[in-house]
Amino acid sequence: MSRFFFNDRKQLVNDAIEGIVLSAPHGNLVRLDIDPAIRVIARGDWDKSRVAVISGGGSGHEPAHAGFVGKGMLTAAVCGDLFASPSVDAVLNAIVAVTGESGCLLIVKNYTGDRLNFGLAAEKAKRHGLKVEMVIVADDIALPDNKQPRGIAGTALVHKIAGYAAEQGKTLSEVRHIAQQACDSVFSLGVAMESCNLPGSDDEEGRIKPGHVELGLGIHGEPGASVVDSHNSKKLIETLVQPLQAKVGDGKVAVLINNLGGVSALEMALLTKELAHSALKNQIRWLIGPATLVSSLDMKGFSLSLLTLTPEFEQALQADVETLGWQKPVAFAPLKAVAHDKIHDSVEATPSDNPQVKAILLAATQTLIDLESRLNALDAKVGDGDTGSTFAEGARDIAEQLNAGKLPLNDSAQLLQIIGERLATVMGGSSGVLMSIFFTAAGQAVHDGKKLPDAMLTGLQQMKQYGGADLGDRTLIDALQPALESLRDQNLQAAVSAAQTGAESTAKMQKAGAGRSSYVNKENLEGVTDPGAVAVAEVFAALVK
Numbered sequence: 001m002s003r004f005f006f007n008d009r010k011q012l013v014n015d016a017i018e019g020i021v022l023s024a025p026h027g028n029l030v031r032l033d034i035d036p037a038i039r040v041i042a043r044g045d046w047d048k049s050r051v052a053v054i055s056g057g058g059s060g061h062e063p064a065h066a067g068f069v070g071k072g073m074l075t076a077a078v079c080g081d082l083f084a085s086p087s088v089d090a091v092l093n094a095i096v097a098v099t100g101e102s103g104c105l106l107i108v109k110n111y112t113g114d115r116l117n118f119g120l121a122a123e124k125a126k127r128h129g130l131k132v133e134m135v136i137v138a139d140d141i142a143l144p145d146n147k148q149p150r151g152i153a154g155t156a157l158v159h160k161i162a163g164y165a166a167e168q169g170k171t172l173s174e175v176r177h178i179a180q181q182a183c184d185s186v187f188s189l190g191v192a193m194e195s196c197n198l199p200g201s202d203d204e205e206g207r208i209k210p211g212h213v214e215l216g217l218g219i220h221g222e223p224g225a226s227v228v229d230s231h232n233s234k235k236l237i238e239t240l241v242q243p244l245q246a247k248v249g250d251g252k253v254a255v256l257i258n259n260l261g262g263v264s265a266l267e268m269a270l271l272t273k274e275l276a277h278s279a280l281k282n283q284i285r286w287l288i289g290p291a292t293l294v295s296s297l298d299m300k301g302f303s304l305s306l307l308t309l310t311p312e313f314e315q316a317l318q319a320d321v322e323t324l325g326w327q328k329p330v331a332f333a334p335l336k337a338v339a340h341d342k343i344h345d346s347v348e349a350t351p352s353d354n355p356q357v358k359a360i361l362l363a364a365t366q367t368l369i370d371l372e373s374r375l376n377a378l379d380a381k382v383g384d385g386d387t388g389s390t391f392a393e394g395a396r397d398i399a400e401q402l403n404a405g406k407l408p409l410n411d412s413a414q415l416l417q418i419i420g421e422r423l424a425t426v427m428g429g430s431s432g433v434l435m436s437i438f439f440t441a442a443g444q445a446v447h448d449g450k451k452l453p454d455a456m457l458t459g460l461q462q463m464k465q466y467g468g469a470d471l472g473d474r475t476l477i478d479a480l481q482p483a484l485e486s487l488r489d490q491n492l493q494a495a496v497s498a499a500q501t502g503a504e505s506t507a508k509m510q511k512a513g514a515g516r517s518s519y520v521n522k523e524n525l526e527g528v529t530d531p532g533a534v535a536v537a538e539v540f541a542a543l544v545k
Contacts, residue, residue, distance in 0.1 A: 003197040003298075004197060004198070004199035004200070004297075006199050006200075009199055009200050012082070012199060013039060013059045013079060013080075013081055013082065014036060014039065016059065016062070017031055017039055017041060017066065017079060018031070020041065020062070020066050020067065020324065021041060023324070024070075024324050025324060026070060026071075026322040026323075027044075028043055028044050028045050028070055028071065028322055029041055029042070029043070029044060029066075029069055029070070029324075030042055030043075030044040032076075032093065032094070032097055034093050034097075037087070037090070038087070038089060038090040038093050039059075039078070039079040039080075039086065039090065040076055040077070040078050040079070040090065040093060040094040040097065041066040041069050041076065041077050041079065042069065042075065042076040042077075042094070042097065042098055043069060043070060043071070043074075043075055043076065043098075045071065046075055046076075046098055047100075048098065048099065048100025048101075048102070049100060049102065050100075050102055050166050050167065050169055051102045051103055051104065051105060051165075051166040051170065051171070051172050051175045052075040052076065052095075052098045052099045052100070052102070052103070052104040052105070052166070053073070053074050053075050053104075053105050053107065053159070053162050053163050053166050053175070054074065054075060054076045054077070054078065054091075054094055054095060054098065054104060054105070054106050054107070055068070055074055055077055055078075055106070055107040055108070055155070055159060056076075056077045056078030056079060056080070056086055056091065056094070056114075056118075057078075057079075057080060057085060057086070057108075057109050057111070057114050058080045058081065058082060058083040058084045058085060058086075058220070059079050059080060059081060059082050059083075060082045060083050060196075060220075060295070060296065060297045061219060061294050061295050061296065062292075062295055062325075063292065063293065063295075063324055063325025064155065064156060064293065064294040064295070064325070065077035065078075065079070065159075066079060066324070066325075067323060067324040067325025067326070068156060068159045068160075068163075068323050068324075068325055068326060069323060069324075070321055070322040070323035070324070071167065071321060071322040071323075072160075072163050072164060072167050072319055072320060072321030072322065072323070073159050073160055073163035073164075073321050073323050073326060074107075074159055074163055074323075075098045075104075075166070076094045076097070076098045078090050078091050078094045082198065082199070082297075083220045083221075084113070085111065085113030085114045085116075085117045085118075086117060087117060088117045088120045088121045088124070089121075091106075091117055091118050091121035091122075092121040092124050092125055095121060095122070095125040095130060095132060096125060096128060096130070099125070099130050099131075099132070101131075102131075102171070102172060103130065103131030103132065103133065103172035104125070104130060104131065104132045104133070104172070105132075105133050105134070105135065105162060105166070105172060105175050105176050105179060106118050106121075106122055106132065106133070106134040106135070107134075107135055107137060107155065107158055107159060107162060107179060108134060108135070108136050108137065108151070109136075109137050109150070109151025109152070109155050110136050110137060110138040110148055110149060110150055110151040111150065111151065114151075115136065118134060119134065122134055131172055133172055133173075133175075133176040135158070135162075135176060135179045135180050135183050136151070136183065137151035137154060137155045137158050137183050137186075138150065138151055138183070139151060139152055139153070139154030139155070139183070139186045139187055139188040139305060140152045140188055140189070140190075140216070141187050141188065141189050141243060141244065141247060142189055142190075142215065142216020142224065142225040143216065143225050144243075150218060150219070152188045152190065152219050152294060152303060152305075153188050153190070153219075153256055153258040153293055153294040153303045153305045154186035154187065154188040154256070154305040154307070155294060156256065156258075156293045156294055156305075156326070157182060157186050157254070157256060157288075157305060157307050157317075158179055158182045158183055158186065160316060160317055160321070160326065161178055161179060161181075161182040161312075161313055161316040161317070162175055162178065162179035162182070163321070164315070164316035164317075164319045165178045165179070165316065167319075178312060178316075181310070181313075182307070182313065185307055185308040185310075185313070186305055186306070186307045186308075187244055187247040187248060187305070187306050188244075188256075188258075188303055188304065188305040188306075189215070189216065189240050189243060189244055189303060189304060190215075190216065190217060190219075190240075190258070190260065190301055190302060190303025190304070191213045191214065191215050191216075191217065191224075191228065191236055191239070191240065191301055191302065191303075192208070192213060192214055192217040192224070192260060192296075192299050192300055192301025192302075193208060193212070193213045193214075193231060193300050193301065194206050194208060194262065194299065194300035194301070195207070195208065195217065195221040195299060196221050196260075196261065196262075196296045196297035196298055196299040197297065197298055198221075198297070207223070208227075209227075211229060211230070211231060212227050212228065212229050212230075213227070213228050213230070213231065213236065213301070214226070214227055214228075215227070215228055215239065215240075217299070217301060219260070219294065219295075219296040219299075220296065221296065221299070233267075233270050233271055233274050234274050236271075236274075237271060237274040237275050237278050237304075238278060238279070240303075240304050241275070241278045241279055241280050241304070242279070244280075244304060244306050245279060245280055245283075245306075247306070248283070248306050248308050249308070250283065251283065251308050251309065252283055252284075252285045252308075252309045253280070253283050253284060253285065253286075253306045253307060253308055253309060254284075254285060254286035254287075254288060254306070254307045254309055254313070254314075254317055254329060255275065255280070255284055255286070255287055255288065255304060255305070255306055255307075255332075256288040256289055256293065256304070256305040256306075256307070257271065257272055257275065257287065257288070257289035257290040257291070257302065257304060258289060258290075258291070258292070258293050258294055258295075258302060258303045258304070258305065259289070259290060259291060259292040259293075259295065259302055260292075260295055260296045260299040260300070260301040260302055260303060261292060261295035261296055261297050261298045261299050262297075262298040262299050262300040262301070263300060263301065263302055265290075268289070268290035268291075268302065269290065271290065271302060272287070272289075272290050275304070276332070276334075276335070280306075284332040285309060285314070285331070285332060286309075286314070286317060286318075286329040286330065286331060286332060287329065287330045287331075287332050288317070288327050288329045288330075289327050290302075291327040293325060293326075293327065317329050346421065347414060347417045347418050347421050349407075349408040349411065349414040349415075349417075349418055350408055350411075351405055351406050351407060351408055351409075352408045352409055352410035352411060353405075353409055353410065354409035354410045357409040357410070357412075357415070358402065358409055360543060361398065361399075361402050361407075361409075362399070362402065363539075363542045363543055363545070364395070364539045364542065364543065365395040365396070365398050365399040365402070366395075366399070366542075367395075367538050367539050367542040368391045368392055368394070368395035368535060368538075368539065369392050369395050369396060369399070371388055371391070371392070371534070371535060371538055372388040372389055372391070372392040373388060374388065374534075375387045375388030375391060375531040375534060375535055376388035376389060376531075378528060378529060378530075378531040378534060379531045381528045382528050382530070382531075383531070386428075386429075387431070387531040387532060387535070388531065390427055390428055390429065390431045390432070391427075391431070391532075391535050393426055393427055393428070394422070394423045394426055394427040394432065394435065397422050397423075397425075397426040398419060398422060398423075401418075401422065412443075412446050412452060413443045413444070413446040413447035414443065415443070416439045416440070416442045416443030416446060416455075416459075417439065417440055417443035417444070417447075418443075419439045419443075420435070420436040420437070420438070420439030420440035420441075420442075420443060421436070421440070423435045423436045423439065424436035430467070431532075434463050434466075434467050435463075437459070437462050437463045437466055437467075438456075438459040438460060438462070438463040439459060440459070441458055441459040441461075441462035441463070442455045442456050442458060442459030443455075443459075445458040445459065453484060453487045453488035454488060456484050456487075457481075457484050457485070457488065460477070460480060460481060460484060463477075464477065472509065474506050474509040474530050475506075475530060475532055475533065476530065476532030476533050476535065476536050477533075478502045478503065478505055478506050478509075478530065478533050479498075479499045479500075479502035479503040479506075479530075479532075479533035479534075479536040479537050480499070480502075480533075480536045481502070482498035482499065482501065482502045483495040483496070483498045483499035483502065483536065483537075483540050485498070486498040492540075492543060492544055493544060495540055496537075496540045496541050496543075496544055499536055499537040499540040499541075500537045500540075500541070502533060502536075502537070503529055503530070503533035503534050503536065503537040504529065506529050506530035506533045507526075507527050507528060507529045507530075509530075
């Protein structure tokens with residue numbers, strides 16, 4: 001099956017062009033309505049008073065080239081089919097449509113089809129009395145012995161520099177001259193661990209072996225120049241930087257970090273970090289990206305393009321544009337960090353004795369420890385089978401603190417907060433955090449003057465707020481809330497009865513509203529008491545014995 005979203009393969013590019021024009025943030029793009037087979041996106045605000053700058057090529061490299069049409073960059077982009085050069089007629093119509101007396105510059109990537117079709121269109125346009133010049137971008141250094149290097153992501157930098165010159169009102173000769181200087185000053189190299197998927201093609205095993213990348217993979221999926229047996233980000237950046245640095249020498253550079261389409265934002269950020277610590281770090285003046293600028297559909301790869309800087313290039317790169325796809329350069333500087341003291345959020349308390357409180361804690365913790373196997377068995381039917389172990393682990397820790405005489409038994413506020421702090425540390429998963437919220441908030445409420453039953457209800461309310469569960473959701477709340485309300489309004493014996501009734505009610509609930517049980521169907525829930533609710537009921541029962 002194809003790994004590509006589309007409706008009609010024959011209309012894919014036309015449909016995508018419509019989407020690009022519709023989503024242009026400056027509302028400044030139009031499609032020239034000439035012929036469905038002639039796909040030209042142009043500036044809607046163009047008045048032909050300046051030199052027109054036109055580029056284009058096969059589709060599938062978005063945002064190139066349509067995403068670079070707009071004030072400060074391209075005047076028009078001519079879009080071919082996927083990975084196929086646009087026709088001579090399409091290029092000619094674009095030239096005639098946007099070119100005035102000032103003339104037109106064509107920026108062409110160094111592929112045979114593009115060179116021939118754009119070249120012939122240029123010659124035909126001259127018969128219409130138009131002044132047309134052309135520059136060829138050949139920035140790929142993957143094949144050093146190739147007399148015709150490919151044009152890849154560095155093309156976007158040429159677009160930017162030529163577009164700026166044209167926007168400043170430079171003559172055709174001047175625009176062509178600075179564009180050619182840019183072509184001569186930009187060098188690119190890329191890698192990929194997976195090639196791209198074409199729409200309509202069946203999934204096939206990729207030619208690149210797992211754990212390897214191809215160096216110099218073509219932007220149409222052509223095989224790379226060599227293979228590197230690593231996915232290590234640091235090693236790959238070093239592999240790219242070394243030959244690129246040899247090309248640019250020791251001068252200052254702008255670096256374009258280009259996503260070939262299938263690399264996550266997280267990985268691109270990581271690669272940028274590696275670049276910032278590479279041998280190139282002292283030469284980088286501007287970072288462009290990381291961003292998808294010249295893609296290869298969904299290719300899992302990236303490229304680096306280095307531009308040797310001149311004052312004119314820097315001015316051009318920094319100028320504002322009104323385009324869909326250009327990424328504003330960022331002045332490169334070491335990582336900014338602000339020193340800040342670490343907050344040690346621990347409760348300071350003085351151990352104290354209170355025989356009655358000690359007895360309550362001993363009863364509660366021992367009950368939870370003894371319930372471990374029973375609660376695990378219940379949880380195995382409706383969850384992941386570890387509720388008993390989770391509660392027992394917390395209980396053991398509190399019991400150890402108690403037996404070691406480390407708890408402030410005579411200070412309810414501090415005691416509750418310390419229990420909350422310990423449970424967050426020793427209990428696993430969300431249960432530990434929820435119970436910590438309960439005890440921490442209750443301790444703060446006692447500190448603020450609330451009586452213990454009201455404080456415990458305050459802790460419950462906070463646990464419900466952050467956890468998202470409530471009465472009827474088949475959780476420990478179904479036992480804990482009625483128990484605490486009965487404790488507040490009546491007495492401990494009433495609380496025991498309320499907790500037991502609440503726990504038993506969960507066995508009749510056919511749908512859980514929270515926790516892992518919420519993913520279990522009603523047939524598996526029926527007749528099974530919630531293990532957390534059972535734990536609450538048993539602890540309250542132990543307190544009256």
